[in-house]
Amino acid sequence: MGDKYDSLKLGNQICFPLYATSRFITKLYTPLLKELDITYPQYLVLLSLWENEQLTVRAISEILFLESNTLTPLLKRMEKKGILIRKRSDEDERVVEVILTEKGWSIRDKAVCIPQQIVDSLSSSNLSREDIVHFKKTLDQLLPEVRQKAENIT
Amino acid sequence: MGDKYDSLKLGNQICFPLYATSRFITKLYTPLLKELDITYPQYLVLLSLWENEQLTVRAISEILFLESNTLTPLLKRMEKKGILIRKRSDEDERVVEVILTEKGWSIRDKAVCIPQQIVDSLSSSNLSREDIVHFKKTLDQLLPEVRQKAENIT
DNA sequence: TACATTTGTATCGTGCACGATTAAAACGTA
């Protein structure tokens, strides 16, 4: 049966487990990333830079879906740690180029084992490998959908 | 092919789309919740209180997986808005009971249409209803797993 | 009854997220 407020029950929400799971997984990364002296969003910035050599703030923003008001202080903290440098473009003074230092590149070798460690953490008796693969596939379809809807708001 | 750093590519991560999707979905809620003058975490607190009449801080913490250092200021902001009251228990002075006011209850009727609006936003040509149902099922299995792993860290 | 331990909340400091706004540089066009 159920009453007219059934839709408001926590167990019927899809957003809440998504939100909670995301937070827990970030927590799984924390001790691994702490050894590299970085946070999870900083790790994401490194992933994009390792893959693309050099990026503007705007490019990172488009890759990670983070606004400049989040990235600017985050990148400054990383610059302070000597992981990267920020440099205004010569051609266009509005653009800030983000370039990894030697230290920034060196973290890559220490980080390379992290994904496997996370996968090991996620492997369980309840969820098969196919479940996870299918889950990721759905997620990769869902992301552009919600992105488009969310960005249409503003 | 691929090199030894393949595991560090953003496209191969499962955490990143989860994290990004969660943020986008929260963003979908924002304009709807703004009309009720609440934020998404505050909405989650309301969901748990509507379902349970009255809860201690600790109980909310266990339901939403949020620590007291997150909940205390959040509940104080909600108290300031007149949505709820916080009251030390008579039996055990350490315990704080959280009780909805009339205003807190009245928000329920205005919120009841929100879940459907979010579902409508998520419905798309790419993802079928079964995809979403299966996705939620996997998510509900995954959550307790990562929760356990994450809480074992500390 | 003393005293160590546990429990429940709160405080503090740091780091995201993000809406709103600002400001400078580049561009378009009359």
Added chain:
DNA sequence: TACGTTTTAATCGTGCACGATACAAATGTA
């Protein structure tokens, strides 16, 4: 060449999250 528009970062203010810690109330135990 003037001037309005667009683009790109940065700034400001608010609200989470969370690790570490503090503190008082309750509990356990000698």
